[in-house]
Amino acid sequence: MKMLSSPAASRIALNAPLVLFLALTLVVPLLGIVVFSFGAEPHLLSNYVQVVSSRTYMRVIGMTLLLGVIVAATTTALAFLFSLWVLNLPKRWKPVVIACIVLPFFISYLVRALSWMPVLGFNGLVNRSLLAMGVIDAPLTLIYNPLAVVLGTANVLFPVAALPLLAAFHKVDRRLLDAAKSLGASRWTTFKRIFLPLVGRATLSTSIMVFAIATGFYITPSVLGGGKVLLAPNLIELLIHRRGEWGSGAALSVILLLIFLASIALAKRLGTPRQRRVSR
Amino acid sequence: MTITRRTVVKLLGSSAFAGAISSTLASRAFAAASELVIAQSGGQAGEALEKAYAAPFTAKTGIPVRFVGLESALGELKAMLQSGTIDRHVWDVELADVLSQPDLFEYLDWDAIAPDPIFPEAKQPKAIGRHYYSYVMSWNGKAKPISTWKNFFDTENFPGRRAMMSYDAYAQLEVALLADGVAADKLYPLDVDRAFAFLEANKDKVQVWWDSGSQAAELVTSGEVDYALIYSGRVAYSKDVGMTYNQGISVLNYLAVTKGIDADAKAAAMKFFHEMTVAENELKAVETIAYSGPSEGLDALLTDEQRKVLPSSVQNRAVQVPIDSQWWTENRAAIDKRWTEFRANL
CATH class of the missing domain: 3.40.190.10 (Periplasmic binding protein-like II)
Structure with a gap:
């Protein structure tokens, strides 16, 4: 094991399996998609022209991004409040609460999407109760609309947002908050001027992550949208899987990827605190 | 060797x-x-x-x-x-x-x-x-049985929720034209404009557009919808769901x-x-x-009993409409594009 004695060599050796794995499972297929996205006839970019010039495709992309932003904002906001609540819980209750939100991870996305049906479906618990109580005459359309897609996606992604926020909140040095209070700051001022800046970046990166996962969601929109909410992942599935139109499907994927990378870059820029001058 | x-x-x-x-x-x-x-x-x-x-x-x-x-x-x-x-x-x-x-x-x-x-x-x-399989109409046990595609879109006489297929116009254009009164032997070449116009006018009667045959079966069996266009095999042997091969679009x-x-x-x-x-x-x-x-x-x-529920029995062959694969081969590309537009506007 002499080779591993030098730290640089050991770093390479230890990371090699991961790098290889990512190269094979992520980079190579991604390059494949890029290759597929270039058309032969009538010109190299014809698939891109087809996507960009189609009002339908652009509307689908717009809807996907809009729902992604809404899901990211609501999920992160709820997870933020939740994490604040957990932060102030007595120590012995924390593991219980965290276990409760981690538990749904073990249930498949499909099951979690489908399980809204017996609750919110036409024949579901809510509608049947309301009908029985005479509040309504006909079942309400509670699912099979964009709102249900937001609800279902936010529900699935809540633990994804809550866990990193919880970690970030618990890393905040409480003595800083105590110091602010001892200097006469109100609770709100302490929160705004001390706590928020300390967790701001984590919150932003969490919301970007939620946005990323949400815009790639396929099963939830399919089930809870009742086929009426056509989002980009479902359109890509329709093009590639059902029709074998690799070119336009791949071009749509690449465009989404670019939009997505751009939004991350933008969010990162916005999230970087301006350098304070050391002396005034 | x-x-x-x-x-x-x-x-x-x-x-x-x-x-x-x-x-x-x-x-x-x-x-x-x-x-x-x-x-x-x-x-x-x-x-x-x-x-x-x-x-x-x-x-x-x-x-x-x-x-x-x-x-x-x-x-x-x-x-x-x-x-x-x-x-x-x-x-x-x-x-x-x-x-x-x-x-x-x-x-x-x-x-x-x-x-x-x-x-x-x-x-x-x-x-x-x-x-053979067939795109047929099916209904939940509690719903009133139907026998034509006209009935399928007739929400006044046959009230209830409907489900259709989300990912393809295949067979559904035929369904739309039959519902709109085109005779089965006059279907092909399909009047695509008329079919889409009919679907556009009636799409609000359809609450769920399913993504898989299993989803369709689940919807109509659980009563989430009352009527569903569905692959015949998903419901033919079912005791809880009604179906008919009448006007079914038959595919080999x-x-x-x-x-x-x-x-x-x-x-x-x-x-x-x-x-x-x-x-x-x-x-x-x-x-x-x-x-x-x-x-x-x-x-x-x-x-x-089998003659009643299987698509290629003599009695069921007589009431179905065979799909025209040649027509679909020639027209599919254009229709696929149009279907995507239709679907994005549901």
């Missing part, structure tokens, strides 16, 4: 051979082909293929049949041919696939198949009919052979296809799934 390193590796890799490598090696010298590999979409239909046709085929020829999964026949077949290694011989296809990409498929040798009597549409130059599913496979594999495939034309074997298939084959002799073997 020489045993190369590759065949040995393949042999060792297959657990089916593990127990009897030596005897298999011996019989391989005589067997025409080492195995027949069939790519098919799986599920109960795959199980039926295995029990009804692969079993008698292997019993007669000694050639094992291996089934592999399939998502999209054309895409995977093209990729396989490009890779230069033929590892799948027979494909589960729609006739439109074969008609639109004939270069991917081998001509069948109908003399070698020597079929028992089958319906003429099952005998194509490059494909053989496997089983086919098997076809990879272009350029070696003569041994092709000969094996033809023998396998012969088994698919035998009425008794088709009877075995419908024990597993409610999709029946193209044998002309099958009807005589069926019980009355």
